[in-house]
Structure formats: C-alpha cells, structure tokens
Amino acid sequence: MAITVQRAPLDPSDPAYRGQAVYTARTLRAYDAVVVKLSNSLVWRCPARDILAQYDRHVSAAHLDVGPGTGYYLDRCRFPVDAPAITLLDANLDVLRYAARRLERYGPATRAADVLKPIDLEPASFRSVALSYVLHCLPGSLDAKAAAFDNVIRLLAPGGVVFGTTILGTGVEHTRLARTLMRAYNRKGIFSNLDDDRSALEHCLADRFDRYELEVSGSVALFAGWMA
Numbered sequence: 001m002a003i004t005v006q007r008a009p010l011d012p013s014d015p016a017y018r019g020q021a022v023y024t025a026r027t028l029r030a031y032d033a034v035v036v037k038l039s040n041s042l043v044w045r046c047p048a049r050d051i052l053a054q055y056d057r058h059v060s061a062a063h064l065d066v067g068p069g070t071g072y073y074l075d076r077c078r079f080p081v082d083a084p085a086i087t088l089l090d091a092n093l094d095v096l097r098y099a100a101r102r103l104e105r106y107g108p109a110t111r112a113a114d115v116l117k118p119i120d121l122e123p124a125s126f127r128s129v130a131l132s133y134v135l136h137c138l139p140g141s142l143d144a145k146a147a148a149f150d151n152v153i154r155l156l157a158p159g160g161v162v163f164g165t166t167i168l169g170t171g172v173e174h175t176r177l178a179r180t181l182m183r184a185y186n187r188k189g190i191f192s193n194l195d196d197d198r199s200a201l202e203h204c205l206a207d208r209f210d211r212y213e214l215e216v217s218g219s220v221a222l223f224a225g226w227m228a
C-alpha cells in the first residue's frame with residue numbers, strides 16, 4: 001500500500017522530538033508484545049482490554065487517531081459502521097506507515113503533524129478523536145500539553161468526543177517496577193510525565209469540555225470529554 005510521503009514535522013531541536021523518536025520500524029514490531037500486552041498489564045496495571053473497551057465505547061464513523069502507534073486498538077475495536085473514515089495523525093512517519101498498512105482495509109488518511117501545533121485538517125470534521133498514551137510522551141506541564149486538546153477540539157464536530165489514556169507520574173500508586181521504568185523513560189525523553197497528576201489533568205478537561213469523565217486504573221488515567 002502506498003501512503004503519501006510527507007515531511008517529518010519535528011526537528012531534533014524541538015522539545016517534542018524525543019517523545020516520538022523511539023518509534024522505528026524495528027521498535028514498532030515489538031510494541032504490541034512489549035507495551036500493549038506486557039507493560040499495560042504488569043507495569044502500568046491498565047490492561048489493553050480496558051483501553052480497547054474505551055475505543056469500543058467512543059469510536060465513531062469519522063475518527064481521528066492521534067499517535068496511533070502500531071494501530072493495535074483501531075485494528076481490534078468495533079466501529080459503529082462497516083466503513084469508518086479514519087485519519088491517522090502522528091509526528092513520526094514510521095508510525096504512519098506501520099499503522100496505515102495494518103489498517104489498509106479501512107483506507108485511512110494519514111497526516112504527519114505535531115499535535116502540539118495547530119493542525120491543518122478540516123474544522124469540525126471528526127466525531128471522535130483518540131489520544132491514547134500520547135500526553136505522557138509530550139514535553140512540559142499538563143497545562144502546556146493541553147495545547148493538544150485545544151488543537152483537536154477545533155477538529156471536533158458538535159456532540160463529538162475526545163478520549164484517551166495517559167500514564168500519570170505522581171499522585172497514583174506506582175509499583176516499584178513502574179517507578180523505575182518511568183524514571184528511565186523520562187531520562188531518555190521518551191516520557192515527560194513525572195509531574196503529571198490527576199488533578200491537573202482534571203483541570204485541563206474541566207476548562208475545555210462541556211462534559212468529561214476521568215478515572216484512574218493503576219498508573220493510568222482514562223479520560224473522555226464531550227463538546228455540546
């Protein structure tokens with residue numbers, strides 16, 4: 001399958017660069033086994049089935065997936081129609097290639113973009129937007145990361161939902177292994193979440209959405225916000 005070649009949007013000098021640079025064709029081949037299956041259950045204590053259930057609850061016929069990784073959840077979730085219009089947005093071209101190939105049956109559109117910057121897609125054109133395991137990869141405070149919410153809210157049709165998950169750095173009960181891994185990933189810049197906590201995330205949601213839900217499972221916050 002040919003996907004349109006686009007320019008990588010992030011320069012190595014950009015603070016957001018390191019949060020997406022680790023995903024290569026090689027690491028993506030291991031991602032489902034190591035992150036989706038093992039780490040989600042054993043390290044972060046939020047099994048993939050709970051994240052998949054979140055997708056099943058919220059995906060729509062016009063869906064934007066920010067940071068799709070391997071496309072695991074989109075491949076397995078239940079869409080409300082047989083032929084959903086799916087757009088994959090990522091700063092990493094390897095991710096876009098990998099996920100688009102896996103989801104070829106849906107003919108997804110791809111967009112290389114940094115979610116922290118305004119996104120050049122049709123306003124109000126999506127009924128669901130996923131940000132699964134993306135916020136903990138973004139640099140800065142949760143207030144700064146919330147630019148990602150602002151950028152995707154502009155793309156959301158009335159009544160649409162933004163949903164996702166993020167690993168919190170503080171205020172949750174981490175296992176010793178979770179704490180060790182999280183610190184190592186923060187040193188490498190793969191994660192930037194040591195100061196992310198539930199109440200800051202809740203403020204971000206409450207300030208932007210007409211209605212929101214937030215729950216914590218292990219080290220992970222699961223959230224959804226709706227615009228009227």
Ligand SMILES: C[S@@+](CC[C@H](N)C(=O)[O-])C[C@H]1O[C@@H](n2cnc3c(N)ncnc32)[C@H](O)[C@@H]1O
Pocket residue numbers: 016019020021023035036066067068069070089090091092095113114115116131132133134137138
């Ligand atoms: C941890 S993976 C999450 C993959 C998948 N959604 C999941 O839940 O397992 C983070 C994803 O976000 C993307 N990403 C990280 N920083 C980004 C940015 N600034 N703009 C757009 N995508 C970004 C990465 O390239 C990667 O696809």
